[in-house]
Amino acid sequence: MNYITILKIIIKMDKLKKLIVYRIDGINYIGSTIESLNSRKWKHNSDCYNVKNKNYNISLYIHIREKSLQIKLIPIAYYFVSNKSRRYAEQYWINKYDSVNNGLNTINAYTNKKLNSEKYYQKNKEKINKVTKQYRKKNKDKYNKYTKNWVLRNPNFYKTKINCPKCNSIVRKQGLLRHQRSKKCKKLMLLHHQL
Ligand SMILES: [Zn+2]
Numbered sequence: 310m311n312y313i314t315i316l317k318i319i320i321k322m323d324k325l326k327k328l329i330v331y332r333i334d335g336i337n338y339i340g341s342t343i344e345s346l347n348s349r350k351w352k353h354n355s356d357c358y359n360v361k362n363k364n365y366n367i368s369l370y371i372h373i374r375e376k377s378l379q380i381k382l383i384p385i386a387y388y389f390v391s392n393k394s395r396r397y398a399e400q401y402w403i404n405k406y407d408s409v410n411n412g413l414n415t416i417n418a419y420t421n422k423k424l425n426s427e428k429y430y431q432k433n434k435e436k437i438n439k440v441t442k443q444y445r446k447k448n449k450d451k452y453n454k455y456t457k458n459w460v461l462r463n464p465n466f467y468k469t470k471i472n473c474p475k476c477n478s479i480v481r482k483q484g485l486l487r488h489q490r491s492k493k494c495k496k497l498m499l500l501h502h503q504l
Pocket of ligand 1: 473475477488
């Protein structure tokens with residue numbers, strides 16, 4: 310290998326973080342941390358007893374408070390990971406221990422972020438929409454150009470047609486949601502159910 314290749318690999322490795330996947334002793338809960346197990350344990354304890362913490366009422370903390378448990382984190386795996394692969398590494402062990410169905414994990418690790426951002430959007434919908442609208446108005450030309458380019462790059466997006474899973478009508482994929490709110494779809498769906 311030449312010097313540049315080696316340097317590139319080293320730079321990549323520098324960006325990786327050491328991840329510890331742990332299981333809480335006696336409880337089927339899988340977590341992961343890039344800090345030490347001790348500081349993660351401290352954080353669990355402080356979140357568990359802090360009413361203001363957004364995770365105060367997750368099953369894990371309710372369980373710990375009810376049983377007055379002293380928690381102990383048992384390491385089960387170590388990885389060097391990027392921020393992206395971190396969730397996947399944790400998810401592997403959540404699946405292996407089945408800790409969502411048979412334990413105290415409430416959310417799958419790799420969907421975690423999506424759920425949170427969706428929740429955040431629902432909560433702040435009006436504010437976000439207002440800001441987006443204002444921004445679009447201000448940058449109208451830029452937006453139009455972007456949309457135009459996007460359509461050129463994705464020529465089939467507006468043309469793709471599919472069968473509506475509810476009433477079986479053929480509709481544009483792009484217009485499916487609007488179609489499903491229409492009287493036509495609801496009427497046809499009722500008809501299908503009666504047949
Ligand atoms: Zn339909």
